[in-house]
Amino acid sequence: MLLxxxxxxxxxKMQKALLELSDMDDLAARSSAIHSLNPTAKLxxxxxxxxxxxxxxxxxxxxxxxMLLWPVLLFQLSGIPVHLCFYKLRLVLPLVLAVGLxxxxxxxxxxxxxxxxxxxxxxxxMLTLMLKGTLCLMASFLLMATTGIDSLCACLRKLHFPGxxxxxxxxxxxxxxxxTEELAVMTEAYQLRAPGQKGIQHSAWGSFLGQLLLRSMDxxxxxxxxxxxxxxxxxxxxxxxxPFRPQxxxxxxxxxxxxxxxxxxxxxxxxxxxxxx
Amino acid sequence: xxxxxxxxxxxxxxxxxxxxxxxxxxxVYQLKKDDDAQKLPTMAVTxxxxxxxxxxxxxxxxxxxxxxxxxxxxxxxxxxxxxGFLSMIVILTIQSxxxxxxxxxxxxxxIWNMAFYGCFVGYYLLWRPIMRSRLFAGLGPRGxxxxxxxxxxxxxxxxxxxxxxxxxxxxxxxxxVTDLPFGAFLALxxxxxxxxxxxxxxxxxxxxxxVYASRPELLxxxxxxxxxxxxxxxxxxLVILAVLVLAVGGxxxxxASSDPDGLEWxxxxxxxxxxxxxxxxxxxxxxxxxxxxxxxxxxxxxxxFLPDYAFPGSESPAGTSVSGVVGSALVAGxxxxxxxxxxxxxxxxxx
Numbered sequence: 001m002l003l004x005x006x007x008x009x010x011x012x013k014m015q016k017a018l019l020e021l022s023d024m025d026d027l028a029a030r031s032s033a034i035h036s037l038n039p040t041a042k043l044x045x046x047x048x049x050x051x052x053x054x055x056x057x058x059x060x061x062x063x064x065x066x067m068l069l070w071p072v073l074l075f076q077l078s079g080i081p082v083h084l085c086f087y088k089l090r091l092v093l094p095l096v097l098a099v100g101l102x103x104x105x106x107x108x109x110x111x112x113x114x115x116x117x118x119x120x121x122x123x124x125x126m127l128t129l130m131l132k133g134t135l136c137l138m139a140s141f142l143l144m145a146t147t148g149i150d151s152l153c154a155c156l157r158k159l160h161f162p163g164x165x166x167x168x169x170x171x172x173x174x175x176x177x178x179x180t181e182e183l184a185v186m187t188e189a190y191q192l193r194a195p196g197q198k199g200i201q202h203s204a205w206g207s208f209l210g211q212l213l214l215r216s217m218d219x220x221x222x223x224x225x226x227x228x229x230x231x232x233x234x235x236x237x238x239x240x241x242x243p244f245r246p247q248x249x250x251x252x253x254x255x256x257x258x259x260x261x262x263x264x265x266x267x268x269x270x271x272x273x274x275x276x277x
Numbered sequence: 278x279x280x281x282x283x284x285x286x287x288x289x290x291x292x293x294x295x296x297x298x299x300x301x302x303x304x305v306y307q308l309k310k311d312d313d314a315q316k317l318p319t320m321a322v323t324x325x326x327x328x329x330x331x332x333x334x335x336x337x338x339x340x341x342x343x344x345x346x347x348x349x350x351x352x353x354x355x356x357x358x359x360x361g362f363l364s365m366i367v368i369l370t371i372q373s374x375x376x377x378x379x380x381x382x383x384x385x386x387x388i389w390n391m392a393f394y395g396c397f398v399g400y401y402l403l404w405r406p407i408m409r410s411r412l413f414a415g416l417g418p419r420g421x422x423x424x425x426x427x428x429x430x431x432x433x434x435x436x437x438x439x440x441x442x443x444x445x446x447x448x449x450x451x452x453x454v455t456d457l458p459f460g461a462f463l464a465l466x467x468x469x470x471x472x473x474x475x476x477x478x479x480x481x482x483x484x485x486x487x488v489y490a491s492r493p494e495l496l497x498x499x500x501x502x503x504x505x506x507x508x509x510x511x512x513x514x515l516v517i518l519a520v521l522v523l524a525v526g527g528x529x530x531x532x533a534s535s536d537p538d539g540l541e542w543x544x545x546x547x548x549x550x551x552x553x554x555x556x557x558x559x560x561x562x563x564x565x566x567x568x569x570x571x572x573x574x575x576x577x578x579x580x581x582f583l584p585d586y587a588f589p590g591s592e593s594p595a596g597t598s599v600s601g602v603v604g605s606a607l608v609a610g611x612x613x614x615x616x617x618x619x620x621x622x623x624x625x626x627x628x
Contacts, residue, residue, distance in 0.1 A: 076619030136282035141337030175325030210487030224318030
């Protein structure tokens with residue numbers, strides 16, 4: 001028990017980031033109906049979803065809530081637990097909150113009256129903003145958790161993104177793991193030698209990162225040379241081959257039709273009207 | 278600094294994507310023209326290092342706090358602006374896709390705010406002119422070069438972070454997601470990023486000075502022999518001085534003036550925009566003694582609107598909103614059902 005506590009204390013930010021990365025890789029390696037869809041179809045559907053979510057007006061809270069159905073359904077179909085992506089909200093929500101938090105103070109005209117309770121426009125627009133942030137995060141998390149970096153790079157290449165940029169993305173993603181691991185060891189060693197110190201002392205600022213930078217730059221050149229010698233050239237044949245099948249077209253067109261419907265038909269109001277009147 | 282998707286309207290997001298896309302396209306074209314294959318692995322490894330390096334905290338001497346380093350200036354000093362820009366794009370992409378730091382739609386804006394200013398503006402406006410100038414020539418060749426690197430790093434990070442923070446405010450305000458007045462929002466963002474930029478600049482300077490001490494040939498525009506190119510020295514010195522004056526003057530005036538201005542404007546000013554009514558504050562009688570009374574007045578003012586809107590049984594907009602609320606609750610119920618059903622079937626399958 002004591003050992004576990006101790007490990008938790010010294011497990012630093014970098015090790016947590018590493019864990020997060022490998023968790024995403026694990027999720028992407030699962031199999032489901034959504035995983036086996038063509039990555040291009042998924043990417044385009046996700047972009048369309050995010051664009052539609054962002055296009056809602058700042059008081060259209062009820063319209064946005066209906067948009068929740070698409071990611072929730074896909075999360076269930078792909079078997080990926082929804083709660084995993086909420087951990088990542090800690091990075092998204094602070095700035096969104098900082099911006100939206102002032103809306104209730106400036107926009108105080110009541111927009112909605114439910115008996116004795118009056119909801120002001122500012123509160124509605126703040127909630128709309130937070131919901132938008134959450135929905136966009138859910139959609140992009142879903143894309144990455146069911147696609148993986150290899151398939152994404154292959155798909156970007158097929159969409160004629162510059163090979164230079166795609167190779168750089170893939171190489172960087174691979175190096176991030178290596179580098180973060182190396183730094184985790186270094187900071188852990190530093191922390192153990194300087195207990196109770198907050199951060200790294202200024203006399204070591206340059207040498208700490210600089211040393212690692214120089215060593216890895218040399219190493220990376222050798223690595224890339226060996227990749228070239230083995231015939232690497234902008235292609236991604238190790239990514240699982242997923243041709244664009246009829247069901248991919250169905251998924252893409254179906255998703256687009258649903259977004260269009262939910263955007264322009266006030267589904268929530270219509271549904272509510274059935275019960276209210 | 279990473280903007281989330283929710284803070285942008287689609288039109289603003291698309292515009293920023295277009296701007297960043299053009300910069301990226303030009304960078305890719307120029308790098309391809311140079312045909313520098315050796316650069317690709319170096320770019321990837323430095324990008325990964327910046328990514329990991331952003332997670333280390335450095336103690337700030339004299340204070341109890343810590344900060345992390347800045348990417349753009351470091352990358353453009355090591356790789357040049359184009360390669361540095363592409364590396365930053367990749368870092369931001371990985372952060373948005375795998376760590377949800379920033380969003381898919383906001384990526385274009387994030388690239389512009391953090392990579393474009395840091396790499397292009399920081400490099401062409403500060404790094405290169407300072408490196409080519411004869412500033413600090415009195416400190417001897419090596420000492421002068423070290424001072425120039427430190428100055429360029431600190432100035433570059435401060436300036437590019439200020440520009441980035443300004444863009445964040447501008448993009449958010451243009452998107453119309455916040456009711457916070459532009460001036461007040463600016464007054465919140467700029468001073469805090471001045472402090473952050475200073476810390477990031479110092480860390481960047483420390484790393485670059487280390488690289489200069491051990492491998493000076495890795496740095497852009499740094500003559501390893503310590504001899505500065507002399508021809509354009511006077512002109513570039515003038516440019517640097519102008520930028521320095523602008524940066525310091527702009528930064529100080531922001532700190533000195535816009536803080537009270539922005540707040541004042543948002544609390545009292547702009548009666549035509551309705552702010553003073555909404556806040557329920559009066560510039561003449563505002564003070565400690567009347568704050569409570571004003572607050573009470575504001576609450577009263579807000580609550581006195583209610584009868585106008587709550588006509589029972591009328592076809593007011595509130596009526597449609599109520600059905601909206603009921604409908605939304607139903608949808609939330611359906612979403613919950615989908616979750617429960619998914620869990621149910623999965624459990625069945627695994628047994």
